Amino acid sequence: MRIEVSSGSDLKFDKLLFATGSRARSLRLDAHSETPGLYSLRTLDDCVALQGAISPGAQVIIIGGGLIGCELATTIQKMGAKAIILETANELLLRVLGKTIGSWCREELEAIGVEVHTGVSITHVDLDPSFREVRCGDGRRFSGDLAIVSVGAEPVTALAEHAGLACARGIIVNSVGMASSDTVYAAGDVASWPLRSGGRRSLETYLNSQNQAAVAAGAMLGKGEPAPQVPISWTEIAGHRIQMMGEVTGPGDVVTRVDPGGTGMTVCRLNGGELQSAVSIDQSADFSFASKIIERRMLVDAESIRDPLIRMKDIFKLAAKTVA
Ligand SMILES: Cc1cc2nc3c(=O)[nH]c(=O)nc-3n(C[C@H](O)[C@H](O)[C@H](O)COP(=O)(O)OP(=O)(O)OC[C@H]3O[C@@H](n4cnc5c(N)ncnc54)[C@H](O)[C@@H]3O)c2cc1C
Structure with missing residues (x-):
């Protein structure tokens, strides 16, 4: 068993771990096209690019009102710019934090000057360099100096799929991280790991990624203890520390x-x-x-x-x- 690396050399392995993480999901306005030219936040380069693009007084449209969208809005307001969140669901943060906390966070964000629009379906993004406009299905239009897409993450599975491993929104692993081949393991955002509450998914949190890495490393050395995951994470929104554990819904x-x-x-x-x-x-x-x-x-x-x-x-x- 071997892998090829870009320098041209081959590496042999007895056991292999995929820890390729996830990438920011792009905005697909129809089944066949992606919209280039929008900002996103995943890497240090993304962060530096955003810092350079946001100046005091700028109007910044954030497409997606999940954890990263709300964290971004907080920081943008702190930078003296204006954040406008456009969210498809009828409340912010529904998937991760549920309705009660989502609505509380919306009020806190509005109190620091963020403009929030929920129930918005985006149909068109105009990226002319001097004027950027987002158009919605109900005819509403939002303009700004730049637009950031924060509509979730996608596990980076291309290599694993190429190697023939079973993948479905992540590399499918068992509760010690073993993939569909018993020599291959996966941990972190790229792994679709079993949950204690049933089902499986990529959890996209630091603490779960660290836990999965330790479990998978143990299993690769023959000391695997099954570890179905309980999601655990934290965030800072509008100056408040929010911590979460378990399945909210x-x-x-x-x-x-x-x-x-x-x-x-x-x-x-x-x-x-x-x-x-x-x-x-x-x-x-x-x-x-x-x-x-x-x-x-x-x-x-x-x-x-x-x-x-x-x-x-x-x-x-x-x-x-x-x-x-
Ligand atoms: C803006 C932002 C804020 C976040 N805030 C929080 C938070 O407050 N709390 C929390 O719990 N989680 C947070 N997360 C999520 C957390 O960052 C991830 O869950 C965690 O980083 C996942 O770790 P990982 O090692 O699986 O993947 P990553 O950290 O994404 O690392 C994957 C690495 O693999 C590399 N890679 C990919 N493909 C290849 C390849 N073919 N060859 C070689 N290398 C490759 C990538 O370049 C990357 O360095 C945040 C994420 C983002 C984007």
Whole structure:
């Protein structure tokens, strides 16, 4: 077994790990065309190009209101420019953070001057160098000095597909990272890894990528411990630290725990007494215990979670006696 590298030499291997990550998804306005000339944010070069292009007073259109779009909007406002987010869904951040936190973040972004438009379907982007305009299906038009596309990521699987490995929005691996050939492994954004809650996908987070890398490395050395993943991530939006763990959407009840000081909250999903997900805004202490409860599959009481006067640390201690 061997791989070819661009210098022309061949490398032999006994085991191979794909860690080729993902790339920014481009805006496809129809099935056959991509729109060149738009900015995106994935690499250091992208970052430097954006820094050079955004000046105070500039009007910047961001296509896509997910994590990166909202982080970008925050930074653009800090730079003294104006961010306009255009999002297809009827709320920001729906996929990763859910409706409650998405709507809270929209209000916080609007409070720092970001203009947010949801339910927008983009049909045309005009990239004339002196004037850039985005046209929408309902006739609305938005103009700006530059437009950034932040509509998600795509795993970089071309090499793996060429090698004949099974891929479907990522290299399909088992819960130790082994691909459809037992000599090949994948970890990080490029891997479609099994989830603890069922199903599989590329998780696109640092902590899951690091965990998968350690598990796959162990398995390649014959010490693989199955590790179905629980998504875990964080972000900073409009000056707030947001941490998240688990699958935000799914069966059960959503319970919101509001900080009595009014400075933050934790939104949890519970199903059958088990905490399935927690998203915290400026509540790092609560989050650190909530994440342990999720990780260890402990049973908790919804009313205790809802009551901010009961410390999450105490809920954790009590729950430590039960395992789902
Ligand atoms: C703007 C931005 C902000 C983010 N913020 C957060 C955050 O706050 N929290 C969080 O948890 N996650 C965040 N992420 C996601 C996080 O960066 C990724 O989940 C993580 O980097 C994935 O690691 P990886 O090693 O799988 O892939 P990458 O970090 O993408 O590394 C893949 C590497 O493989 C190289 N490569 C690709 N193809 C080849 C090839 N054929 N030959 C050789 N090399 C190749 C690439 O050049 C790249 O260096 C963010 C991502 C972006 C883009």
